[in-house]
Amino acid sequence: MPEATEPTGGATRTPVALTLTAKDFKSDQEVRWCPGCGDYAILAAVQSFMPELNIPRERIVFISGIGCSSRFPYYMNTYGVHSIHGRAPAIATGLSVSRPDLSVWVVTGDGDALSIGGNHLIHALRRNVNLKILLFNNRIYGLTKGQYSPTSELGKITKSTPVGSADSPFNPLSLALGAEATFVARTIDSDRKHLQSVLRAAAEHQGSAFVEIYQNCNIFNDGAFDVLKEPETRDDYLIRLEHGQPIVFGSQGQFCVVHPPGGFGLEVRRTADVPAEEIVVHDATIEEPAYAFALSRLPGADLRNTPIGVFRDVTRPTYDDLVREQVESARATSTGTPEEQLAGLLNSGDTWTIL
Amino acid sequence: MSKQVRQLNRVVIRFAGDSGDGMQLTGDRFTSETAQLGNDISTLPNFPAEIRAPAGTLPGVSSFQVHFADYDILTPGDTPNVLVAMNPAALKANLADLPRGADIIVNTDEFTKRNLAKVGYQTNPLDDGSLDGYHLHPVALTSMTVRALADYDISKKDAERAKNMFALGLLSWMYSRPYESTLRFLERKFASRPALAAANIAAFKAGWNFGETTEDFAVRYEVKPAKMPPGTYRNITGNAALSLGIVAAGVRSGLPVFLGAYPITPASDILHELSKHKRFGVITMQAEDEIAAIGAALGASYGGALGVTTTSGPGVALKGETISLAVALELPLVIVDVQRAGPSTGMPTKTEQADLNMALFGRHGEAPVAVIAPKSPADCFYAALEAARIALTYRTPVVLLSDNYVANGSEPWLLPEVDSLPDLRVEFATKPNSEDGKTFLPYLRDPETLARPWAIPGTPGLEHRIGGLEKADRTGAISYDPANHDLMVRTRAARIEAIRVPDVEVEDPNSDARVLVLGWGSTYGPIGAACRSLRQRGLSIAQAHLRHLAPLPANLGEVLARYERVVIPEMNLGQLAHVIRARYLVDAISYNQVRGLPFTAHELETMLEEVVKNA
Numbered sequence A: 001m002p003e004a005t006e007p008t009g010g011a012t013r014t015p016v017a018l019t020l021t022a023k024d025f026k027s028d029q030e031v032r033w034c035p036g037c038g039d040y041a042i043l044a045a046v047q048s049f050m051p052e053l054n055i056p057r058e059r060i061v062f063i064s065g066i067g068c069s070s071r072f073p074y075y076m077n078t079y080g081v082h083s084i085h086g087r088a089p090a091i092a093t094g095l096s097v098s099r100p101d102l103s104v105w106v107v108t109g110d111g112d113a114l115s116i117g118g119n120h121l122i123h124a125l126r127r128n129v130n131l132k133i134l135l136f137n138n139r140i141y142g143l144t145k146g147q148y149s150p151t152s153e154l155g156k157i158t159k160s161t162p163v164g165s166a167d168s169p170f171n172p173l174s175l176a177l178g179a180e181a182t183f184v185a186r187t188i189d190s191d192r193k194h195l196q197s198v199l200r201a202a203a204e205h206q207g208s209a210f211v212e213i214y215q216n217c218n219i220f221n222d223g224a225f226d227v228l229k230e231p232e233t234r235d236d237y238l239i240r241l242e243h244g245q246p247i248v249f250g251s252q253g254q255f256c257v258v259h260p261p262g263g264f265g266l267e268v269r270r271t272a273d274v275p276a277e278e279i280v281v282h283d284a285t286i287e288e289p290a291y292a293f294a295l296s297r298l299p300g301a302d303l304r305n306t307p308i309g310v311f312r313d314v315t316r317p318t319y320d321d322l323v324r325e326q327v328e329s330a331r332a333t334s335t336g337t338p339e340e341q342l343a344g345l346l347n348s349g350d351t352w353t354i355l
Numbered sequence B: 001m002s003k004q005v006r007q008l009n010r011v012v013i014r015f016a017g018d019s020g021d022g023m024q025l026t027g028d029r030f031t032s033e034t035a036q037l038g039n040d041i042s043t044l045p046n047f048p049a050e051i052r053a054p055a056g057t058l059p060g061v062s063s064f065q066v067h068f069a070d071y072d073i074l075t076p077g078d079t080p081n082v083l084v085a086m087n088p089a090a091l092k093a094n095l096a097d098l099p100r101g102a103d104i105i106v107n108t109d110e111f112t113k114r115n116l117a118k119v120g121y122q123t124n125p126l127d128d129g130s131l132d133g134y135h136l137h138p139v140a141l142t143s144m145t146v147r148a149l150a151d152y153d154i155s156k157k158d159a160e161r162a163k164n165m166f167a168l169g170l171l172s173w174m175y176s177r178p179y180e181s182t183l184r185f186l187e188r189k190f191a192s193r194p195a196l197a198a199a200n201i202a203a204f205k206a207g208w209n210f211g212e213t214t215e216d217f218a219v220r221y222e223v224k225p226a227k228m229p230p231g232t233y234r235n236i237t238g239n240a241a242l243s244l245g246i247v248a249a250g251v252r253s254g255l256p257v258f259l260g261a262y263p264i265t266p267a268s269d270i271l272h273e274l275s276k277h278k279r280f281g282v283i284t285m286q287a288e289d290e291i292a293a294i295g296a297a298l299g300a301s302y303g304g305a306l307g308v309t310t311t312s313g314p315g316v317a318l319k320g321e322t323i324s325l326a327v328a329l330e331l332p333l334v335i336v337d338v339q340r341a342g343p344s345t346g347m348p349t350k351t352e353q354a355d356l357n358m359a360l361f362g363r364h365g366e367a368p369v370a371v372i373a374p375k376s377p378a379d380c381f382y383a384a385l386e387a388a389r390i391a392l393t394y395r396t397p398v399v400l401l402s403d404n405y406v407a408n409g410s411e412p413w414l415l416p417e418v419d420s421l422p423d424l425r426v427e428f429a430t431k432p433n434s435e436d437g438k439t440f441l442p443y444l445r446d447p448e449t450l451a452r453p454w455a456i457p458g459t460p461g462l463e464h465r466i467g468g469l470e471k472a473d474r475t476g477a478i479s480y481d482p483a484n485h486d487l488m489v490r491t492r493a494a495r496i497e498a499i500r501v502p503d504v505e506v507e508d509p510n511s512d513a514r515v516l517v518l519g520w521g522s523t524y525g526p527i528g529a530a531c532r533s534l535r536q537r538g539l540s541i542a543q544a545h546l547r548h549l550a551p552l553p554a555n556l557g558e559v560l561a562r563y564e565r566v567v568i569p570e571m572n573l574g575q576l577a578h579v580i581r582a583r584y585l586v587d588a589i590s591y592n593q594v595r596g597l598p599f600t601a602h603e604l605e606t607m608l609e610e611v612v613k614n615a
Helices: A038-053 A069-075 A088-098 A110-116 A118-127 A172-178 A192-204 A289-296 A319-332 A338-346 B023-037 B088-097 B113-118 B141-148 B156-161 B163-174 B180-189 B194-213 B238-253 B268-274 B290-302 B313-329 B356-361 B379-394 B404-408 B482-497 B521-536 B556-561 B575-584 B601-614
Strands: A060-064 A079-082 A103-109 A131-137 A183-188 A209-214 A238-240 A255-258 A267-270 A306-313 A351-354 B004-008 B010-018 B040-046 B061-069 B082-085 B103-107 B135-139 B219-223 B231-237 B257-261 B282-286 B306-311 B333-339 B370-372 B397-403 B410-414 B465-467 B515-520 B542-546 B548-550 B565-570 B589-592
Touching: A038 A069, A038 A131, A038 A192, A060 A069, A060 A088, A069 A079, A069 A103, A069 B465, A088 A103, A088 A118, A088 A131, A088 A319, A088 B257, A088 B282, A088 B290, A103 A110, A110 A118, A110 A131, A110 A172, A118 A131, A118 A172, A118 B290, A131 A192, A172 A183, A172 A209, A172 A289, A172 A306, A183 A192, A192 A209, A192 A306, A289 A306, A319 B282, A338 B238, B010 B023, B010 B088, B010 B163, B010 B219, B023 B040, B023 B061, B023 B163, B023 B180, B023 B231, B040 B404, B061 B088, B082 B088, B082 B163, B088 B103, B088 B113, B103 B163, B141 B156, B141 B163, B141 B194, B156 B163, B156 B194, B163 B180, B163 B194, B163 B219, B180 B194, B231 B238, B238 B257, B238 B268, B238 B282, B238 B306, B238 B333, B238 B379, B238 B397, B238 B404, B257 B268, B257 B290, B268 B282, B282 B290, B290 B306, B290 B313, B290 B333, B306 B313, B306 B379, B313 B333, B313 B356, B313 B397, B313 B465, B333 B379, B333 B404, B356 B370, B356 B397, B356 B548, B356 B575, B370 B379, B379 B397, B379 B404, B397 B404, B397 B521, B404 B521, B515 B521, B515 B556, B515 B575, B515 B601, B521 B542, B521 B565, B521 B601, B556 B575, B565 B575, B565 B601, B575 B589, B589 B601
Parallel strands: A060 A079, A060 A103, A079 B465, A103 A131, A131 A209, A183 A209, A238 A306, B004 B219, B010 B082, B082 B103, B103 B135, B257 B282, B257 B306, B306 B333, B333 B397, B370 B397, B515 B542, B515 B565, B565 B589
Antiparallel strands: A183 A306, A255 A267, A351 B231, B010 B061, B040 B061, B040 B410, B231 B410, B370 B548
C-alpha cells in the first residue's frame, strides 16, 4: 500500500504523481440516462476531476442508493456499490469506518437522500463520517416517472399531485446545517468549473462533505433551475460565495448581503444603500452553524438570491477517527497474540476446574 | 448447634421479588456459587419489560430460577422446590408453579395490609391456612437486614436494599454453597463505596448465620458436584457466549469484526459485550436504526470485515431489504435474531421461536439465506462460529436464530482450546480471474462452493461495480436477460443448498424407537429431558435436533423415513413442521406452545408418551 502523505477526505494521496486521466475513470458500461439529462455533465465533471485527487482508482469507492443519480457508480471505473433506496450513507459509513485507506463517495438524489433515506443522511452528517456526499437535486422523482419529491415546491403539479403538492419542501442545505454538517456546499450541473471547485474543497475536507448539485431533469422537471443558468438572469439570481470576500452579487454588483441589526438572519440589500463595512464578508469557517444556515435561507421560491459555493467548512473530529482511536488504544494496551488474548478472554470471569 | 445435613440429587430454586429487589443479581450470584461447587446448572431469568413497574404489583414481579444437580441436566426445571418470595406479589405470581410440599421463604416485612391489597389478597396467606400444604418459612428479611446493618454508615434505604444479600446468605447456607466468589464480587461491585460493600457482605453473612442458628431451618442440604468432563468451566449466558463466538470468529478468520446494532430487547447485551472487546479489532456501531445497523455491517463486509448485525424480530423485519441486497451482492453477513414473543412489540422479555418463517422466507424475491440455531446457552458460542464459517466460506448472509430463553439462560461451559476452534481464514481475490487472465469477473464462481470472489476495495486491477440490479453471470454487469435471471435465481438457491452442513444425529439408545421427536433451537433441553424420562420408564423414543434450518442436513429425509411417527414441538404454531411436511411429505405431528415460556419437560413427556403408546 502506498505511503500516506497529505490527507484528502478519508484516503491519502500517493506520493508519486499518478498519470491518470478522465478516461481512466470511465467504466465500460454504456451510460443510460435520458439524452440531455444533467447527470451527464456531472459525470463528466467528476471523471475529469478525479485525477486531481492523485488517489489510485482502487482506493476510490462510489456508493449510491436508488434513483436516476444512483446509477452513477456503474459509470465510474473505481470500486462501486449501487445499493438500496436511501441507505447509501449507512452502507458507506460501515465501509469508511472500517477502511480508513479509502476515499468514499456517496451519490444520491433528493428522493433518495431526503425522503426514504433522510434518517441516514442526518446521522452520517452529525457523526461527521468521512464521506463525500453528492446530492443531485432535480426536485422531482425521475426514475419512477415524475412524482413530486421532498424538494418540489409547494403546489407543484405532478403525476401524484394533479391539483398541486401540499407538502412544504426541504431546503437540503438548511437540513444538513441543522445536523451540524461540517462541510456544506452547493453547485450547479452546468457550471463545470464551479462544480469542480466545490468537489476539490469537498475532497480536501476531513469528515462529511455535503454537496448539493442542482441538476436538470429535462424529462419531468425541465428548466427547474434555468434562471440560475441563463445568461440573462443568472448573475442577478446567483450569489457566488467566496471565502474571505464581501458577498456582493448581481450583473453590476448591485446587490449585497448584510446582517440587519436586531435580526436573526441575513438579508439582501442594494449595494448602493449600504456602507461597505456593513457588507457581510463570507467566512466558511465560522463554527456556529447559524451563519451558514442564514445563508441557506436567502433564496426565495423564485430562486432569487441563491448562494452557490462553500457555505461552511469547519473542523471537527471525524467519527471514523474517534472509533478507530478507541480500537487502537485498546490494542496498544494489550499484549500477546490474538489467540492468546482470546484464550484469556474465554477463561475470564469465575471459572472452575474439574480434574 | 449442629444441624442435620440431607443429600439431594437436584434442587430447583426460584428467587422472586419486585423488579427493584435485585432478584436477577441474587440468582446470578447463587448460580455462580453453585458453579464453583461443580454442580451442573441451568437457569431461567423471567422479568418484565418495564424497567420499574409500580412497586409491589404483579406486573412488577421479576424472578430467577436456577436448577442444579449432581448429574447432567438439560433444563432450568419445571417446578421449583423452593420459592423465595420477597413480597406478596412475588408469592401470588409464582405459587401456582409450586408443587405441594415445596419450601416457601417469604419476607414477612412486606406482607402488610396495603401490599396484600395491592395484589388482591383479602386475607394474609401467611396465616389464613392457604399455604398449609407447603413448608412455609416466614422470615423478617428487611427488618433483620436493617438491624444487622445498624452500625454501618449507610442510609436506611441502602440497608433495606441489602435484603437480597441476606436472602442469598440464607439460601447459600441452606444449600451449603461456597460463598467466597460472592464476597469478592461485592467488593468489586461496590469498590467505589466501601461502606456499601461492607454492609452487603454483612447482610450476606447475617443471612448465613440466621440459617445456622434459627430453628426454623432444621435441615441443611448438599448437592454433590456433578460428574462432568474434565476441564475448565465457566457459567455463561447465551448472549455472552454468542458475543465471545463473534470475537473468536474474528480471531480465527483474521478479519476485523464490525457490529452494527440498534438497541433492542433481548439482543442489546450482545452489543454491550462486544463493545468491550475493541482490542480484538472489534468495531461496534450503535446505528441510528435497524436498517442503518445492517447497512453499515454490509458496507464493512464489502470492505473485507466480518460484518455482523444483532437484533430481535422487529429489527429483522426492518433489515429485510438489506438482507436481500446482501443476497444479491453475495457478501458475508451474520444476522443474529434473538427471538422474542411477537407479533409487533409482543412480549419483549419473553421467549418464542416464531421468526423461523421470517428467517427462511421473509424477503422479497427468491432470496435464500442460510439459517442456523443454537440449542443451549453455551452452544451460542459455537453457533456464532458456524454462522461466521458459512458466511465467510459461501459469501452469504446467515441468520442465527437465538431466542430469549437461551440468550438469558445460563449453563456451565467447558471452555474450548482456541486451537481447536475452526480455521476461518479466507482468501481475498488479488488478480484477474478470466481465462485469459486479463479481466476480473466478480460473478465467476468457485465450482465447489459456488461462492464468488471477495474482491475488496484497495485491490489494484479488480475495480468493479456491484449492486442490487440483476447481474449477468460471471461479469456482474447489469442484465435484464430472461435466461440470465432464471440462471441467477437458480444459482443463488443452489449455492445455499450446496452449503455443507453436518448430518443430523439421532439419539435412540435402544435403536428400537418408532417415534422420532424433532426439534430445533432452544427446545433441545426440555425435549431431551422429556426423552430421558420416558426412556427411564422403559419407553423408546428417538430424538433429533436441528442446528441447520437452511440448508437442512442431507440425511434428514432418510432419518424421518425411518420412523412411524415424527413429532415436532415448537414455540410457534408449527413453522418447522410446515417445512418438513412440505419438503419431505412426512405427516409430522406439530406440537405447539406460545406462552412466552420454554416448554416444561413434563408437558412434553406427557404428550410424547401419548404418541409413543399409540404408535
